[in-house]
Amino acid sequence: MPTSPPDGPGTPGFPPQQPRNGPGSAALVIGSIGSFVAFIPLLSWIACILGILAIAFGLIGYQSARKGLATNKTSALGGAALGGIALALAVIMVFAAASFAGNMADRAEKATERRDAAPYTVPPVPEEASEPLDNELVDDAPVRFGETQNYAGGVRLTVAQPDEFAPDERISGVHAGDRAIRIRMTIVNNSDEPLDLTALPHLEDANGKDVDPLFGTRAGNRPFDGVLAPGARATAQYPYVLPPRTAKELRVEVAASLGYEDGTWTGPVG
Template identity: 40%
Template sequence: MTMPSPSPAQPYGPPGMPGMPQAPLPQPRNGLGVTALVLGIVGLVFAIIPIFFWLGAILGVLALIFGIIGASRASKGLATNKGMAITGTVLGGLSVVVAVIWVIVLATAVKDVAEELDKVKVDGTPSASAAPGGEATDAPSKDTGEKAPAALKFGDTFTYDDGIKVTVSQPKAHTPDGFAAGHTKGNKAFQVTITIVNGSDKPLDVAGALPDAKDAQGAAADMVFDGSYASKPFQGKVLPGKQATAQYTFSLAPAAAGELQVELSPTILEHDAQIWTGPTK
């Protein structure tokens, strides 16, 4: 009796052969890059606000972490938004830097106030403010009740009695980058360079030398920070005979951008603030 021959086995090709279902491609994991960018922007906004700089520092650190991981994923082909992750990392780092500057400024202010109170306790009377004089009109002590000195022109140098000199340059137009904080779209930005020369016989702490600015209508002008150092504040101390230079950029409404007023004191309590004013370029 003839037995039926077994049917030949059906061939099976390896995975991926024609006719076989293809495995779906993995979706790009872009979440960390997006998160880094959002945290970086929000962190920088909070960092420039004195009472919220600590929150800006926390968000900045998180933006750094998420941005670095997101950029690493993009380098491995797991994400497609490497540029977004890098931008978030940069903004996070800038947020931390601005927050550190505020820490230095506030610590210096507290230290100066404490020293001033110690002087009052020892002497029994408040220490006298340094009376300005020299190249500009003399300014009276804060306790005299007399009128403040006339405003200086941009480019003028004011010399205090202890030899400290302050110069504020003529404002020049500045274009903030796309991630600038403190600048309103449509406003005009102007940058001034401030130079402090320590002509005294002791180190001068200039970390607290932050200028205030007003526009032509007397409204306060916001200080601008961006990745291109629109504002680069003073830091640390200046030795006798040395000088320090800093740049500050302010955002002005177009209707009041024709004139700028800058007020600055080289120290918080020891020197009277002086005012420089003039047209912008």
């Protein structure tokens, strides 16, 4: 029975098959890169992709090694393991970054809420001390009859205590049972400018009821008139009628001249 001759040196044979170590080697390289990139917060998403690829290539390389098609079984398993580590680290870093961003957003929101809830107050502007004008009183507090009110420009105004007199019933505005008083005023012009004598007192009682003036020379009305020169003095007298129910305490408001601040005098009839 004929048999096949044995292969000799001159007989061509089949070349040996090369091992398929590519997937295992790729898994090891990609897994190593993914594990490194996973620690960089902004590149964690890339580590996720590299980790998945390393696991896939590692499994392919492991299967090839089991079938005898590859000789780098250890590299394939190591690459798959590194891919898993890279994937896990990437996931952890992503969640950590998300948590950090959430905490920062919460802090910013709470800070905004506290700022909005706090009432805004305008810091007070310090008032500059200013000197009164020439037509303003140095002290505008009410004074008693007989005292003097001083203006910043040098004008001085004094209202004497009212004195009572017996009114002539022939005077217009006087009725039976009424009393009459005189308000005497003195103005001293210590300023450098002439002063128009336009002062006219307003009189009311302690209940806020106006007291009517009397007019005419028969009632003793001698008002201010003309212009008061610097350094000069002027006096005037104004009569008023007091009905029976007028309060005993009186209040006089008057200014030294037109445009000047009103001074206030209070007190009883003398």
